[in-house]
Amino acid sequence: MTVTSEPDLRSPHTADEVAAYVLASAIWAPSVHNTQPWQFTAQGSEITVRTDTSRQLTVADPSGRELLMSCGAALFTGKLAVRSLGYVPETRILPDPADPFLLARLRWRRQAPQTAAEGRLFSQVTRRRTHRGGFEPMPPPAGLIDALRACAARYDTRLRVAVTDQARSALAGITQRADRAERLDSAYARELAAWAPPPGSLRLDGVQASAYPAHPEVTDPYFPGRDFAHGQGWGLPGGPRVSAARYAGVVCLLTTDVDDPTAWVCAGQALQSILLTAAASGVAAALHSQPIEVSWLRAAIRDHLGDGSYPQLLLRLGTVIQSAVSTRRPVPAVLVPHHLNAAG
Ligand SMILES: Cc1cc2nc3c(=O)[nH]c(=O)nc-3n(C[C@H](O)[C@H](O)[C@H](O)COP(=O)(O)O)c2cc1C
CATH class of the missing domain: 3.40.109.10 (NADH Oxidase)
Structure with missing residues (x-):
């Protein structure tokens, strides 16, 4: 063709x-x-x-x-x-x-x-755009979480919501540790930098400075975003720095029963089905793969889950006005x- x-x-x-x-x-x-x-x-x-x-x-x-x-x-x-x-x-x-x-x-x-x-x-x-930051303090539309669970189930995956404060805090703590470990590892940092072009770049891939805030928002509990700006102050200008922590949203894990290439393709299909279904209801998602990339922290999440399933991605869902721009x-x-x- x-x-x-x-x-x-x-x-x-x-x-x-x-x-x-x-x-x-x-x-x-x-x-x-x-x-x-x-x-x-x-x-x-x-x-x-x-x-x-x-x-x-x-x-x-x-x-x-x-x-x-x-x-x-x-x-x-x-x-x-x-x-x-x-x-x-x-x-x-x-x-x-x-x-x-x-x-x-x-x-x-x-x-x-x-x-x-x-x-x-x-x-x-x-x-649909990936969100990076906090959300408005409001619950998702009635029935949406059940609909998202059904999206996951259609691809042999599960969307598990961290319901208790304890579970939300535990996942936030693991994400903080994973993010810190990746920032301190020069090989991770170099790889991330290679996929985070500077403002004004003509590249059509990577996470552009138009896709994340210049002043990262703190959420409660705290889920750190990736260091795309690597200390250069890049990112969307936005409003004044806000010191109060924002709502972290509904915290969920996408999991599979097996951990092989077929399951990963299914998890990707489930993910996009979830993201588009949420977006159609005016709900955005922030994605965190740091805690899954660091193997001992992924193992710690598996221990918390306690049923042998494999976490594939952490999502936070919520309502927000988005201004991120992405390229292809x-x-x-x-x-x-x-x-x-x-x-x-
Ligand atoms: C498997 C997977 C893992 C991802 N992990 C992260 C992440 O850890 N942090 C983040 O900000 N975005 C993450 N993303 C979102 C991508 O950065 C995003 O899809 C990409 O930059 C394109 O932007 P868009 O989703 O706004 O179109 C992930 C996406 C996928 C599919």
């Missing part, structure tokens, strides 16, 4: 146009440090999703767990785009021993109208011609 000009996103007709439309949505998935670690090939009514391991965080994510979660989020978004055109997505997920970078094949043949709920989710794909590489940058692909 060749992309010669901007696809007409309103009415794709040919198979190439449909693929371009689907990918123009998939690229808006969240990814760790906005690494966008995906590659696609398109042929007829099929898109192949592959990992781009040159974008893997080899220090923070040596197993590729977060890379596969990011690609799983892109797969979910692509499926939602297929639904928006009235097609039924068919997916086959890894593994393929002959093609180690293969994540999934996404096909569309049968037709069925998009549901209103799918339409609401799809409308959030380019609007355009479709032609992630679409590999079929004949150039390793297994093509």
